[in-house]
Amino acid sequence: MPESILVVEDDHKIMRFIRANLIASNYTVFSAHDGVEALNLYEKHLPDLILMDLMLPKLTGLQCVEKIRQYSNVPIIILTAKGSSQDVIQGLELGADDYIVKPFDINELIARIKAVLRRSNSEVTVVEPTINIGSLYIHLNNYKVLFNNEKISLTPTEFNLLVELAKNPECVLTHEHLLSHIWGQDYINETHYLRVCIARLRKKIPINEDEKGFIQTIPTVGYKMIG
Incomplete structure (x- = not known):
């Protein structure tokens, strides 16, 4: 069964670009254009990973990450044009797993997605239980x-x-x-x-x-x- 990704992005052109490439890479994709829709779609579909823009209508990406982390450990990658160290560290402190700064290379984005999903799905070698x-x-x-x-x-x-x-x-x-x-x-x-x-x-x-x-x-x- 294909892994699923919720893409949260209010720029429709960027959304179409990301969605097309993720589908071509055999992911199931759900799309949200604002923070409220993102929370609703996450609860409805429980995707394997969230790709979260920061500057969103209704709720910011950071607000969404904070709310989701209250009840879920789903992997989250922040996608942002705000590339300062302060913005990045704030996202990581709230519980994001990785971040990509816009403009981005789509191959790097897909590689980061694979890396985060691999860490999420990795099994710890059990010597003692x-x-x-x-x-x-x-x-x-x-x-x-x-x-x-x-x-x-x-x-x-x-x-x-x-x-x-x-x-x-x-x-x-x-x-x-x-x-x-x-x-x-x-x-x-x-x-x-x-x-x-x-x-x-x-x-x-x-x-x-x-x-x-x-x-x-x-x-x-x-x-x-x-x-």
Whole structure:
């Protein structure tokens, strides 16, 4: 069954261009031209990925991302003409998985879509069914994370990053290692992806700095999980 993508874009010419290329790449495509329509279509069709413009009528793309992240971890790629670091980081902090700045190359866009879907669908190699570090329990078979017996909702990227750190407690994992293993070789210099994702994990799993499971920053090198 083809994977499905919800494209949210208010420029009809850009929408037609993206839609035609995605259909040619064997994706099922749903189209929304404003933020309210985007939320309604997402709830109706539950697509595998959302391609979200930022500057939309009725609700902005960032408002849509924030609302969707309240109940869903669907992969989201931001498509925007606003390419400043602040705009990009704000989108990532709200839970977007990637971003593309307009004008864009359609082949790069499709490659990014494939990469995000691949991360979302990737299976963690299960050696032990559960990783336990302090009050943190990571159940690999069903992608469930518990902290202090409370369920923590993570995006696929957040989950994969947490597992990579938890499988290697007390080991310093470099920026390059984490970016290549979680995002792929094309992202090896995109350290802001890693920095924002680590910050989201720390916020969702509020472990004290001196407790097992805390993700420690190793300046200029990488990160390690206290074991």
